[in-house]
Amino acid sequence: MVKDVLSRNNVKISGKGTKAILFAHGFGCDQNMWRFLTSEFEENYRVILFDYVGAGKSDISSYNTERYSSLQGYAQDVLDICEALDLRNIIFVGHSVSSMIGLLAAIEKPEIFSNLIMVGPSPCYINKDGYLGGFDHKDIEGLLETMEKNYIGWANFLAPQIMKNADRPELGQELTESFCSTDPIIASEFAKATFFSDNRDDLSKLQVPALVLQCSDDLIAPKEVGEYLHKNLPKSTLMIMKAKGHCPHMSEPQETIDLIKDYLQLRA
Amino acid sequence: MSDVLLDKAPCGYFAFSDDGTLFEVNDTLASILKYSKELLIGKNVEIIFTISTRIFYQTHFFPLVKLQGHAEELYITMLTSDGDHLPVLLNANRLDFDNRKLTCCAFITVPNRKKFEDELLLARKAAENALKENTALLQAKADLQSQTVHLDRQMEQAKRQNHELKQFSHVVTHNLKEPLRKILLFTDKLKSEVQSPTLSKLLKSSDHLKAVVGGLQQYLWLNEKINDFTQVDLNKVVTSATEQLYNEIDPSLMLLTKHPLDILEGDREQLQLLFYHLFSNAVKFRKNHQVQVSIHSTIMKRNVFRSVENKYKYKDYLKLEFKDDGIGFEPRYREHIFELFRKLDLTPGQGLGLALCRKIVENHFGFIEAESEINNYTKIIVWLPLSQQPDLD
Numbered sequence: 054m055v056k057d058v059l060s061r062n063n064v065k066i067s068g069k070g071t072k073a074i075l076f077a078h079g080f081g082c083d084q085n086m087w088r089f090l091t092s093e094f095e096e097n098y099r100v101i102l103f104d105y106v107g108a109g110k111s112d113i114s115s116y117n118t119e120r121y122s123s124l125q126g127y128a129q130d131v132l133d134i135c136e137a138l139d140l141r142n143i144i145f146v147g148h149s150v151s152s153m154i155g156l157l158a159a160i161e162k163p164e165i166f167s168n169l170i171m172v173g174p175s176p177c178y179i180n181k182d183g184y185l186g187g188f189d190h191k192d193i194e195g196l197l198e199t200m201e202k203n204y205i206g207w208a209n210f211l212a213p214q215i216m217k218n219a220d221r222p223e224l225g226q227e228l229t230e231s232f233c234s235t236d237p238i239i240a241s242e243f244a245k246a247t248f249f250s251d252n253r254d255d256l257s258k259l260q261v262p263a264l265v266l267q268c269s270d271d272l273i274a275p276k277e278v279g280e281y282l283h284k285n286l287p288k289s290t291l292m293i294m295k296a297k298g299h300c301p302h303m304s305e306p307q308e309t310i311d312l313i314k315d316y317l318q319l320r321a
Numbered sequence: 322m323s324d325v326l327l328d329k330a331p332c333g334y335f336a337f338s339d340d341g342t343l344f345e346v347n348d349t350l351a352s353i354l355k356y357s358k359e360l361l362i363g364k365n366v367e368i369i370f371t372i373s374t375r376i377f378y379q380t381h382f383f384p385l386v387k388l389q390g391h392a393e394e395l396y397i398t399m400l401t402s403d404g405d406h407l408p409v410l411l412n413a414n415r416l417d418f419d420n421r422k423l424t425c426c427a428f429i430t431v432p433n434r435k436k437f438e439d440e441l442l443l444a445r446k447a448a449e450n451a452l453k454e455n456t457a458l459l460q461a462k463a464d465l466q467s468q469t470v471h472l473d474r475q476m477e478q479a480k481r482q483n484h485e486l487k488q489f490s491h492v493v494t495h496n497l498k499e500p501l502r503k504i505l506l507f508t509d510k511l512k513s514e515v516q517s518p519t520l521s522k523l524l525k526s527s528d529h530l531k532a533v534v535g536g537l538q539q540y541l542w543l544n545e546k547i548n549d550f551t552q553v554d555l556n557k558v559v560t561s562a563t564e565q566l567y568n569e570i571d572p573s574l575m576l577l578t579k580h581p582l583d584i585l586e587g588d589r590e591q592l593q594l595l596f597y598h599l600f601s602n603a604v605k606f607r608k609n610h611q612v613q614v615s616i617h618s619t620i621m622k623r624n625v626f627r628s629v630e631n632k633y634k635y636k637d638y639l640k641l642e643f644k645d646d647g648i649g650f651e652p653r654y655r656e657h658i659f660e661l662f663r664k665l666d667l668t669p670g671q672g673l674g675l676a677l678c679r680k681i682v683e684n685h686f687g688f689i690e691a692e693s694e695i696n697n698y699t700k701i702i703v704w705l706p707l708s709q710q711p712d713l714d
Contacts, residue, residue, distance in 0.1 A: 082380070082381075085388055117631055188376075258621070270365065272376070297340040297365075298379060303339075303383070304387075305339075
C-alpha cells in the first residue's frame, strides 16, 4: 500500500532536514513547477514533491472519475501520501487550487499539518450571491473549449510531444516529458472540479495557521479574494507580493522563497 | 532582418517579460487587433486575450513556456479593441534580450478553421460519449451483477446470523437470567443462616455475572432495535445524557465544555446512550478528582463507500470529538477498546461501554476511532452522516 501510493503519486523526496515540507502543484501543471523553489529548502527541510493522480507522471490507471470530480478526492491523495510516509507537523505549500485541497485535508486531519502556505488561493472562482470570484460560468466553459482545442488537429500544444533523438537515432522516438496533464478528459474534469468548487463555508473550520500569498494583479485570484480569505481563515497571515500574475513561484521565485521563509521564521 | 520587415510580416508578433508586460508588438498585430502600437507597449499581455484565454495563459501557457523554453501549436483566442474574438494559432519561445528574459510569440489567425474544428470536435465528442456511455454501461452492468451476487450471499449470511443471534439472545435473557436470579436469592438467604467468606465471594461473583448479563442484554437490544431516525438536536441530547449521568454520580466529578453542536438525522434514544457512555467512561477513567471533557463538532465531506472499492460519493458527515484529560491508554489498544467485554484495567465496569458506542455509531452508518496518550488524554472521534437517506443521484 505504502509503495503503491508513492508510485501512484510519483512522490519524490529530497533534502537534509527532518521537518517535512510538502509542495502541491496546481491545475494545469505538475511537480516540475516547483523546481525554482525546492533547492532553497533542501538544506533545512525534507522536501516532498508529488503529482496528483491524472497529472504529470502519476499512475493514470488509478484515476477515478467519481473520486476526482471533487476536490475532496484530491485531498485524499494528500492524506494518502502523508499516511504512507507517516508524516506529522508538516508544512504544506499549495499553489492555486491546491490551497483549497490542503485546506480540506487539514480540516480532516489537523494533526498532520503545522502550517498551510497558500500561493494564489481562491475559495470560489465564480461570481455568486454578491461574492466576486472573478469569473462567470461562460468564462470557464470557454476555458474548457480552449483546452479541448489544444488537443486536436494541428493545435497540439497539450498533447504529449514526440522527442526526436537526432543525436542518438537508435533510441528512435519516445514521448517527452509532458508537464501538463496529457489526458483531455482528466484535464477537463480537473478544470471543472477546480473552477466550479466553492469552499467558502469550509474556511472557518481550519484550525491550522495559514499564510496567504497574494500576488498583485492576479486575474485568477484577485486581491479582494485574498482579503476575503484572510478575513475568514481563523489563523491567517496575508502577504501581498510584488509578483504579478498567478504563478509567483515561477515568475518571481526569490520573492516567493523569501516570504515563505520569513513567515516560517515568524511562526517558529 | 530589419524591423520594418518584422513589422509588416504576415503574422502577428509580440514579446513580453515574465511579469506579463508587453515589450514589443508588430504592425500586423496592431492592425489585426485594432490597437495603436504605442498603446499596447507597457500594458499587461492579458489585455489582448479573452478571459478564457487569460486563465489558460496563467494555468498552462506561462508555466509551460517557462519550464520548456518554447511552446508550439497553441490554439488561443485573442481579443480586439472593440471586443471581437479572434481564434489564432501561436508558437512561442523564450529569448535573452538586453539582460532580460522575453517570451516571444508569433501567431496567425485561423477564423475559417474554427468552424471546421468546432464540427470536428462535436462529432468526436458525440463518438466519445457514445463509446464512454457504452463502456460505462457495460462496466456498470458487470459490477452490478457481481455485487448483486455478493449482496445476496451477505444477506443470506446476515439472515442466518441474525436468527442465531435472536436465539442466543433468548437464551441469555431467559434461560440464563432466571437461574441466576435464583442463585442470588438462595445465596442471600444462605447468608443469613451461615457466616462464611466463601459465601460473600460467591455473592460477589454472582453480582458480577448479573451485571454482565445485563450489559449483554443491552447490547443485544441495540442489535435488534429498529432505528427510529428523526432530526435530532445534539445540544439537547447532550443535556439529557449529562442529566442521566448526574443522577448516578456526583456532578462535580465532570466539567463539560461544549461548543454548539449541529442537528443531524439519527435515533435520539441511541444517541443519548452514546453520549451517556462516553461521559460515563470519561468519569470512570479520570486522573484527578474532576475530569475535564470537551466536545467539538465539525461538518466535512467523506466518502460514503467504505467496503466497496473504487467507489466514491462524498457526503456531509459530522465529526464529533470528545476529549478528556483522563488516564488515557496505550495507543496500541486503539482498536481493542471497542471490543465487547474488553478491559484494560482494574476499574469498575464490564468493558461494555465503548462496544455499545460502536454499535450505536454503526447503526447510524458512521464510524468511531480513538486516540490517546497515557496519563494525558483520550480522544474519541465519532463520524456520523448528517442524513440517513442513501440518496442516489
